[in-house]
Amino acid sequence: MDFIANATSAIFxxxxxPDLQxxxxxxxxxxxxxxAVQEExxxxxxx
Structure with missing residues (x-):
């Protein structure tokens, strides 16, 4: 999932x-x- 790997460290x-877990x-x-990720x-x- 490249879009997750490309997230900023704070958003990741x-x-x-936590939300994926x-x-x-x-x-x-x-x-x-x-x-939740969009809100973050x-x-x-x-x-």
């Missing part, structure tokens, strides 16, 4: 990694994963 560490663990679906991306841009 704060968005993709939640999805794999059955605590979140794909739509929730993408929503917007937070990162606002800084």
């Amino acid at each position: 560490a704060q968005g993709w990694t 939640k999805m794999v663990g059955g605590k979140q679906d794909a739509a929730g994963l993408l929503k 991306y917007l937070r990162e841009l606002a800084q």
